[in-house]
Amino acid sequence: MRQAVMVEPGKIEFGDVPEPKAGEGQILMRIKRIGVCGSDIHVNKGKHPFTSYPIIQGHEFSAVVEAVGPGVDNVKVGQKVTARPQVVCGKCGPCKRGDYHVCQNLKVEGFQTNGCAQDLFVTTRDKIVPLPDSFTFEQGALIEPLACGAHSTRRAGDLTG
Template sequence: MRQAIMPKPGAIEFNDVEKPSNIGDKEVLISVKKIGVCGSDIHVFHGKHPFTPYPVVQGHEYSGEVVETGKAVTKFKTGDKATARPQLVCGKCGPCKRGDYNICDVLKVQGFQAPGVAQDYFVLPEDRMIKLPSSMSFEIGALVEPTAVAAHCTLKAGDLKGKNVVVTGAGPIGNLVAQFARIRGANVLITDLSEYRLQKAKDCGIEHTCNPKEEKLEACLSRVFNGEGFHVGFECAGVEIALDNLIQNVNKGGDVVAVAVYGDRPRVDVSILGDRELKLIGTLMYTHEDYEQAVKYLDNGQLITEPLITKRFPFEDYLEAYRYIDDQGDQTLKVIIDL
C-alpha cells in the first residue's frame, strides 16, 4: 500500500509498505479516504512544531471506511464510515485517572509523535473510534477532528451564553471556534488580516468581523458590543500580537484561551494579567465526548463547513498540497488530501 512520510522539514517521500494484516480482537482496519491538512501539520513541514521529531508519517484529521474488524469488536461493522481520536495515552498517570487523558503525562499524537494515517489502510482500537452517519460525506468526516478542538476549547471558559466573545484568527480552527461559541450562546466577533478568511467566516454565519489593518480593534469592539467590551477571547492565530491584543483589551476579570500552536514562544504581559485579574487558559485537543458533539453539530447542520474547503489534492500530490498552502497563504483555509 501507499504511504507518505516526512523525513525532514520541507520534504515528503512515498513508500510502498505492507498492508496491515494482524488485526487484534478489539481493533478495526479502515481504508483511509480523506485527510485534512492542519495548521499544525504546516508547522511540522516548516520544522517549527515544538513537539515533533522526524521522520514522521502525518495525518490526524481523517475519515475512512471499515474494511475488517477484530472478533471482539461490537460497535463497528464492515462498510461503516468512521474517524478516530489520534491520542495515544497511558491510562495510568494522574491526568488519565481523573479523565483528562488529552493531557496524559506521556501523550503521543498520531501524525506528530507517532505514525499518522497518511497511507491507504490504518489499524485503530475500537475505543478511540467514532462512527460517522452514513449520510455524512468522507470529506466532512475529515473535519470532525478540528471541529472537536473547537468543541473542547469553547468549554474551557465556562458558560458562554450571553457573553461577548472575540476570536483572533479566522483560519479553519478560528472559524470553527467562532461557530461553536455562537452555538453555545455567545455574541461573537472574529478578527483576521485576510479579507478572504473574514468573508468565509461570514459565509459560515459569523456576522461580526474585523480586519485590524482596516479598523482598529478598539473601534471594532465598540461597534459590535456597544461599549460593553468582551468577556472571553480565543487566540487562534498563533502570533504574539494577537495574544497580546486579547490580553490588553478583554474586560477585567475576563478569560483568554490560548488555542493556537506557536512557532515562536510569545511574550505575555503578566502585569496586565495580575492587575486586571485575567485568566490565561491553556487548551489541548479534545475528549471522546468532544468528538461526539462535533459529529452531532456537523450532522444536524448547525456547523457550516463547506466554505472552509479550499482545494483538494490526490494522495500522490501531498507535497504539492503543502506548497500550495505556502504559496496561497491567507487565501487558503482547509486543504483535503484524497486517497
Template sequence: MLQAIMTQPGTIEFREVPIPEVKSNQIKIKIKRIGVCGSDVHVNHGKHPYTSYPVVQGHEISAEVVEIGSDVKHVAIGDKVTIQPQVVCGKCYPCTHGMYNDCEELKVMGFQTTGMASEYFVVDANKAIALPEGMSWEQGAFIEPLAVAVHAVRRAGDIKGKRVLVLGGGPIGNLVSQTAKAMGAEAVLISELSPYRLEVARRCGIKTVDAQNEDLLEAIYQHFGADKADYIFECIGINPTMKQAIDYARKGSTIVVVGVFADLGAINMGFVQDHELSLVGSAMYREEDYIKAIELVKEQRIEVDLLVTHRVKFGDYAEAYKIIDEQKDKAMKVIIEMEE
C-alpha cells in the same frame, strides 16, 4: 499499501509498506479524506518542537471500516468513522480522572507516533467515532478540528446568552466562532487581518472586525457595549493577540487560550491579577467533544464546506504544503483526497 512519509522538513516520499495485521481489539480502515492543519504545517517547516523525522502525518481524517478484530463489537465493516488521534497511558492522574487529552505521556498520531497518511490504517477500535451515513467524507475530516472548537467553548463555561470575542479567523478561530454561536452565545465577533478570512467568516454568519483597518477596542464597544466581552478566545498563538485579549478584557472576563504558542508568552500579569481575569487553556478534545461536533454538523448548525479552499490528490501530498505556503491566508483548509 502506499504511505506518505515526511523524511525531513519539506520532503515527502511515498513508500510501499505492509498493512499491519488486525489484532482482536483493532480495526482496519480505508482512509478517504485527510485535512491539513496548522500543526502539520509547523512540521513541514521543521518548527514543531515535539516532532522528529521521519514522520507519517495525518490526524484529521474520515475513513471506512474494512476489517474488524474478533473482539470488536461496536464497529462494523462498512461503517464511516473518524479517529481520535491521541495515544495515552491510561494510568496518570488526567487519564484516570477523565482528562485523557491531558495525559502526562500524551502522543499524537502524525507527530509523536505514526499518523494516518496512508491508504489503510490499523488502529484500536476504541479510537473510532462513528459518522452518520449522510455525512460526506469531507465533512467527516472536519470533525477533529471542530472537536477542538467544541472543547474550547466548553472550557469557557456556560456560554448561553454571553458575548464572545474570537481573535483569529483561521479554520480553528472560525470554527470556535461558529460553535459559540451554535451553543447559544448572544453575540459573536471575530477579529482578523485577512480580507479573505473575514469574508469567509461573514459567509458563515459571524460578525467581523477588520483588525488591519479598524480599531478593535472601538469595535468591541460598538458590538458589545460598555460591558465588552464575557469570553475572549485567542486562536492564533502569538503575543500581540494575547496582549489584546488581556488589555481589552473587562474586569472578570474569561480568556481561553486555544492557539498554540511557538514563543514564550509575554503578558501583563498585573492586569490578570487586578482585573480578576480567568486564563483558561484548551488542549485538544475528548470523545464527548467529537460527539457534539458530529451533532452540530448533522443538524447543519456549523458550516464547514465553505472552509475548504483547495483539494489535492494523495499522490500530490507535497502540493498541499506548497499551496498553503504560497496562498497563505487564502488557503483555509486543504483536503487530501484518497483514491476511491
C-alpha cells in the same frame, strides 16, 4: 499499500509497505480523506517542537472500516468512521481520573507517532468514532478540528457583554 513519510522537514517520500492487519480490539480502516491543519504545516516546515522525523502525518481524517479484529463490536465492515488521534497511557494520574487530554505520556498521531497518511490505518476500538451514513468523507475529516473548536467554546463559557 502506499504510505507518505515525511523524512525531514519539507521532504515527503512515498513508498509501498505491507498492509497492516486488525488485531485484538483493533479496526483496520481505508483512509478516504485527510485534513491538513496549522500544526501539520509546522511539522512540514520543521517548526513543531514535539515532532521528530521520519513521521507519517495525518490526524484529521475519514475512512471506511475495512476489517475488525476480535473483540470489536462497535463498528462494522463498510461503515464510515473517524477516530480520536490521541494515544494515551491509561496509567498516569490524569488518565486514571479520565482526564486523557492531559495524559503525562500523551502522543498524537501524525506528530509523536505515525498518523494516517497511508492507504490503510489501524486504530483501537476505544478511539473509533462512527459517522452517520449521510456524512460525506469531507465532513467526516472535519470532526476533529470541529471538536477542538467546540471544546474551546465550551471552556470559554459565557462571552456575552
